[in-house]
Amino acid sequence: MIRIFLTGYMGAGKTTLGKAFARELNIPFIDLDWYIEERFHKSIRELFIERGEASFRELERTMLHEVAEFENVIISTGGGTPCFFDNMEYMNDNGQTVFLDVHPDVLFRRLRVATQQRPILQGKTDEELRAFIIEALEKRAPHYGKARYRFDAGQLESRRQIADSVQQLRSLLGI
Template sequence: MIRIFLTGYMGAGKTTLGKAFARKMNLSFIDLDWYIEGHFHKTVQELFLEHGEEGFRELERNMLHEVALFENVLISTGGGTPCFFDNMDFMNSCGKTVFLSVNPDVLFSRLRVAKQQRPILQGKNDEELKLFIIEALEKRMPHYLRAKYIFCADELENLNQIENSVQKMKTLLEIVES
């Protein structure tokens, strides 16, 4: 039975690498944000507005506990998931946790082109975006670093890099293909 939790900041590649890794290892892939949206039939942004951050984080924790019961699964968590409640301890207790570490400059270049899909980033100029990323990483890093594994996800820009990263993560996690 395999249960893997990917953690990391937005733009780290949790969905990109997670989907590719799950496909290669014949695991189910669950994006926790998408799972929440499917369960409540609302976007994460709508749930945030409706319940506030504290209320949303409670919903997120409940859904995390639900998906953590699944077997042979790779779960891509929201960027903030490890930073609330006992979520990191919980994930560490029931699966392999992997922090996708990405250089802030790489995150900036990824998020700069994806600003329109991420409401929290809209309206920020380049300088504001860089500062936002650096400050958020500083706050979240103590939580992220509690993952059992740290994986450099700087190189996910093309299919070859993604495939190489899948192989490296497979080696890191000592997983044998089924």
Template structure:
């Protein structure tokens, strides 16, 4: 029975790497945000807007605990998941945690391309986006750094890069 949790800031590659890595390891793949959206039939953005962050984080915790009952699974968490309640401790107790660490500058490059699909980033650009990411990451890093594996996922431009990262993680895990 294996359970792996991928954690890291939005844009770190949790879903992209998670899909490839889960195939390599013969594990089922679950994107926690997609799981929540499937259960509630609303996007994470809609849940945030309608219920507020506190209620969303409770939903997220409950869904994390639910998917943690599954065996032989790789779970890609939301960027904030490890930072609320005792979620990080819970994941460390119930499986192997992997922090995909990426620099602020690289995250900003990645997020600039998809900020229209991420409600929390709308209205941020250039220096504002960089400042937002830097501040958020500095608050979240102490949680992320508690992972059992900290992995540098800085270079992820091509499918080949994703496969290289997945292959390296496969050896570690």
């Protein structure tokens, strides 16, 4: 039975790689953010605004437990998922966990064009965004570091690169 949790910072490629990986293995793909959005009929941004982050994290934890019941599935988590409660231990106990490790410069390049959808990044200047990413990665590193596997997802900028990364991920996990 395959149950893989992809973790890593915003822009690391959890959604992109998760989707392509699931297609390659011909098994369902679940993006935890999308799952939450469908379940609550609201965007992550709206949920953050309406409930505040603390309440969003409670909800995210409950939804993580719900999706972890599925079998033969690739699950992309949100960037913050591993960093709250015992979520990382929970994922390690219930599946294989991969940390998508990407250099802060690459994350900055990817995220500066996508701050609108990500409530935590909204309204930041380039310099603020760069500093924010570096600081957040330092804080989150101990959590991401608990994943069983580490994968360099720095090259996802073309379909070719995504396809190559899928093959590398496959051999890393031995599937």
